[in-house]
Amino acid sequence: APDSLMQALEDLDYLAALDNDGNLSEFGIIMSEFPLDPQLSKSLLASCEFECVDEMLTIAAMVTAPTCFLHTPPGTEEIALSCWRRFSHPAGDHFTLINVFNAFKAATANPTDPGNNEKWCRDYFLSSSALSMAEMIRAELVEIMKRIELPISEPDFGSEENLLSIKKALLSGYxxxxxxxxxxxxxxxxxxxxxxxxxxxxxxxxxxxxxxxxxxxxxxxxxxxxxxxxxxxxxxxxxxxxxxxxxxxxxxxxxxxxxxxxxxxxxxxxxxxxxxxx
Structure with a gap:
């Protein structure tokens, strides 16, 4: 629809992705390197400035992949919620997703027991296919960052400074x-x-x-x-x-x-x- 097309162009303009002539700006060209929504690309690029790239890569992968929280069978909702609460982060859902991804990586780090991946996800009412997809997306984003020579800051998840930096990066795009x-x-x-x-x-x-x-x-x-x-x-x-x-x-x-x-x-x-x- 013409309305939604105009809205999309307006959004790109607000994100500084267009120049005065309506073409992609230099910043917009870098944003377009990533197979992500424009807002997410902008947040990922902003994370280079705020030095929280490692965490932003995880958030980008987790929100791009299908949701990892499974619709639970009737009668098991409370059990599932109590499982998910273990990953809950007081700063919000974006941060909870980092906790889930990091826990998944830690639980599936043993290559001698590939079945552990499925079992761990079942135990926590999480989708192993969604989390594996997030892992693949994240690896692809890392490759793009390296190819266009963007800095990837060291992980620092959990520090107050890092939490504030992530919020600044998210706000830059959202x-x-x-x-x-x-x-x-x-x-x-x-x-x-x-x-x-x-x-x-x-x-x-x-x-x-x-x-x-x-x-x-x-x-x-x-x-x-x-x-x-x-x-x-x-x-x-x-x-x-x-x-x-x-x-x-x-x-x-x-x-x-x-x-x-x-x-x-x-x-x-x-x-x-x-x-x-x-």
Missing amino acids: FMHIARDVDGSGNYLMLTHKQVAQLHPFSSYSSTRRIPEWVLFHEFSISEGNSIRVVSEISPHLFAELVPQYYFSNLPPSESKDILQEMINHLAPASATKEEQK
Whole structure:
């Protein structure tokens, strides 16, 4: 449809993938090297700047592969949830996916027992084919990074600095995928349009009592009951710091936009002072 094509071009423009003539920019050409959604390519490239490439490669592979969480047989939902809780990360679903992938790699590291792969996944209600696919995608992305000579930072998952860096890299690509819980009960209103969404049942936040106010999400699905999938808490201050002004000014009016505008106004004098000190 022409509308969706225009939207796709607009998104590429916001991601700095197009030049003034509407052709791919130098940055856009590098983004197109990766067989990923533009937002994900942008986040992966941003991770070079924020030195969290190892972790971002894992996230990119896990969200590109089919979901690793299996639909459980009736009566086993609680057991599956308690298994998945072992991987749950307080920073959100993107970080939980890193935990799942790292645990899968550790459990299947023994080449003498290939059957262990299937058994481990069955025990945790995880899809071994999805995780194997993620492993293959990640290896392919590493090869592309090496071919175009991009730096791959050392793994540092778990440190506070690393968690913040991952959120910055994610925000660099997914600033268009931000939602706010408007009533404290998990009804998320997206910044881009007046659509209300709920957390996907597989979200690690679904099994906790703490529902974050501001989130970054990987995708929105109408077919799965207007849910947002792969969700991590985000600080509105961080969003205000990293959002392209050109994109922000085009957002429709909303209470959320007003809150963010105030934060941007507070940030502006600070950044002006920094410039003067240079």
